[in-house]
Amino acid sequence: MWQATILTLFPDAFPGILGASLPGKGLKEGLWRLETLDIRAFARDKHASVDDTPYGGGAGMVMRADVIDAAIQGAEAKFGKPARKIYLSPRGRVLDQALVRELAAAESVLLLCGRYEGVDQRVIDAQGLEEVSIGDFVLAGGEVAAMVLIEACVRLLPGVLGNAETLGEESFGIGALGGGLLEYPHYTRPAEWQGAVVPEVLMSGHHEKIRVWRQEQAEKMTQLRRPDLYERYVMSKKNAKEEK
Numbered sequence: 001m002w003q004a005t006i007l008t009l010f011p012d013a014f015p016g017i018l019g020a021s022l023p024g025k026g027l028k029e030g031l032w033r034l035e036t037l038d039i040r041a042f043a044r045d046k047h048a049s050v051d052d053t054p055y056g057g058g059a060g061m062v063m064r065a066d067v068i069d070a071a072i073q074g075a076e077a078k079f080g081k082p083a084r085k086i087y088l089s090p091r092g093r094v095l096d097q098a099l100v101r102e103l104a105a106a107e108s109v110l111l112l113c114g115r116y117e118g119v120d121q122r123v124i125d126a127q128g129l130e131e132v133s134i135g136d137f138v139l140a141g142g143e144v145a146a147m148v149l150i151e152a153c154v155r156l157l158p159g160v161l162g163n164a165e166t167l168g169e170e171s172f173g174i175g176a177l178g179g180g181l182l183e184y185p186h187y188t189r190p191a192e193w194q195g196a197v198v199p200e201v202l203m204s205g206h207h208e209k210i211r212v213w214r215q216e217q218a219e220k221m222t223q224l225r226r227p228d229l230y231e232r233y234v235m236s237k238k239n240a241k242e243e244k
């Protein structure tokens with residue numbers, strides 16, 4: 001069963017939103033497992049300090065290598081070695097759906113949530129931690145980033161969403177839309193709202209026409225909003241044609 005082990009100074013923050021809706025139901029039903037360890041429990045002095053001032057000076061505090069190392073070893077002793085050991089960090093590889101698929105396919109992930117200025121470089125190196133960022137901005141801590149990563153992974157696990165088709169059709173999917181396009185627009189009742197009507201083709205009941213319209217919309221949307229993704233899509237289509 002897929003397991004996420006979180007090392008954090010704020011274990012009470014979990015499961016948080018991960019305990020709600022379909023991921024929460026999956027958690028209760030044992031489709032995936034969430035474990036949290038309080039980094040402070042691995043502090044070595046009587047003040048339970050987990051951080052100290054940076055060598056070289058400068059603002060803020062740095063999380064201590066010895067404490068983080070002990071916390072990781074503690075997690076491994078309790079739950080076994082994780083398939084992936086990750087430090088959530090703005091310097092890391094930016095999380096995208098390809099990495100989410102990789103992590104969801106792994107047995108287990110250990111997620112280290114930083115605070116303050118971050119973590120002593122020596123423990124990142126010694127533990128071989130992969131750094132993963134959720135985007136080019138700076139959060140106050142890694143907890144929200146860990147939740148983002150977990151939620152994205154958990155919804156890919158068998159049984160969590162219930163309807164596997166949803167996954168194939170959505171943005172960045174590898175299913176029906178193919179090639180990592182953004183998703184086409186959605187509509188529901190009422191058929192007319194504030195003078196705006198639902199595109200006629202969606203009410204036609206003609207499955208092939210609807211499929212073609214959605215594909216075109218997805219392509220248009222991607223070309224307009226994410227030319228980088230669109231270029232990749234065009235290239236992959238071209239390569240697939242050449243391989244035939």
Ligand SMILES: C[S@@+](CC[C@H](N)C(=O)[O-])C[C@H]1O[C@@H](n2cnc3c(N)ncnc32)[C@H](O)[C@@H]1O
Pocket residue numbers: 087088089090091112113114115116117118119132133134135136137138139140141142143145
């Ligand atoms: C205030 S940040 C440290 C920022 C660091 N001094 C820097 O400039 O790169 C504290 C912690 O929040 C987490 N964090 C902040 N931004 C993040 C992001 N974009 N993705 C993942 N984790 C992030 C990391 O765990 C980090 O150690």
